[in-house]
Amino acid sequence: MKAFIALPVVWVFLTLAVFFMAQRLHKRLGWAVTTPILVTILVLILFLSLFDIDFETYDNGGKFLSFFLGPSVVALGVLFYEKLDEIKSNLMPFCIAVFVGGVSSILSLIFILMAFKAPDVLMRSLAPKSVTTPIAIEIAKSVGGVPSITAGIVIAVGIFGNAFGINILKLLGITSKTAIGTALGTASHGIGTARALEESKLSGVYSGLALCVNGLVTAVVTPLVIDWILV
Amino acid sequence: MLKSLSVIFLFLVVGEFVTYVFKIPIAGNIIGMVLIFLALKFKMIPLEMVKPASDKLLKYLVLFFVPYGVGLMVHFETIKEHWLSIGLAVLGSTILTLYLTAFLQEKLEKK
Numbered sequence: 001m002k003a004f005i006a007l008p009v010v011w012v013f014l015t016l017a018v019f020f021m022a023q024r025l026h027k028r029l030g031w032a033v034t035t036p037i038l039v040t041i042l043v044l045i046l047f048l049s050l051f052d053i054d055f056e057t058y059d060n061g062g063k064f065l066s067f068f069l070g071p072s073v074v075a076l077g078v079l080f081y082e083k084l085d086e087i088k089s090n091l092m093p094f095c096i097a098v099f100v101g102g103v104s105s106i107l108s109l110i111f112i113l114m115a116f117k118a119p120d121v122l123m124r125s126l127a128p129k130s131v132t133t134p135i136a137i138e139i140a141k142s143v144g145g146v147p148s149i150t151a152g153i154v155i156a157v158g159i160f161g162n163a164f165g166i167n168i169l170k171l172l173g174i175t176s177k178t179a180i181g182t183a184l185g186t187a188s189h190g191i192g193t194a195r196a197l198e199e200s201k202l203s204g205v206y207s208g209l210a211l212c213v214n215g216l217v218t219a220v221v222t223p224l225v226i227d228w229i230l231v
Numbered sequence: 232m233l234k235s236l237s238v239i240f241l242f243l244v245v246g247e248f249v250t251y252v253f254k255i256p257i258a259g260n261i262i263g264m265v266l267i268f269l270a271l272k273f274k275m276i277p278l279e280m281v282k283p284a285s286d287k288l289l290k291y292l293v294l295f296f297v298p299y300g301v302g303l304m305v306h307f308e309t310i311k312e313h314w315l316s317i318g319l320a321v322l323g324s325t326i327l328t329l330y331l332t333a334f335l336q337e338k339l340e341k342k
Contacts (some may be wrong), residue, residue, distance in 0.1 A: 070260045078285035098332060100332070104328060108320075118320070122316075138261055151303065157325055169333050182333065
């Protein structure tokens, strides 16, 4: 049995199968907490814990899937190009808003963790918490964070933005559809953007571009900030 | 499809090379992402040259980071030990980012 579960195909198959079923479930229910990625990860962790299988064994197969994260991040560049085409006017205020939002996300997270005297590795792992998971993972790797902690928290942030972002903004007096979209994309990446798209087409477009721009901003700024604050 | 996939991997390799040679603290695939964006923006390559493969990759993007998410199981102890500071930092920082971004966008776009 040990030799069998060491086979990569076992885990590639299981991941595909669970992900497929999670997508079906999400299509039927449509709740923020049934986001396929969250359900898939929870089911897999539960499965591995239940049968007392360690993560290294799973990753024998898992690494064949995560390998494709590399070319997928490059593909995001193509997506950015297409998104940028969708917004013709008002680019400057938009870029300022996303830049300030993105940088304050990194700084506020680090300062709050410092106030709690949390270990360095948490700041390095969570500084990119607002950007799309593949980019956040790469940032965490390059600043000495733990990519798995990053991935878990980034997904949680997305779900939070998706479920509560619009209510929080409206409560704080924000009414503009473009502002709601920009904020959701900047603070809670693709999962938040899914909610912006439900709000209105305009919010969705701004949110999609905001997640792109903040991905870039955070990729460039995080190593600088980490270098500057944590030595 | 094969051509567009080759082009994407070309940008990935170039990105890794740039990171390697200049020792930049930014991941090679992020450099590749910026380079492919610039190449498209300045019409050095046509969109059709990369779109087939990039659309396919993006369609399954979520699947590719499942293993990192599962890897969280190794770090349960760290999370458990610091759950309160993590929770407050992530919550506070996310709400601040949401509000600040929305506030600026709303104020600036009206001018």
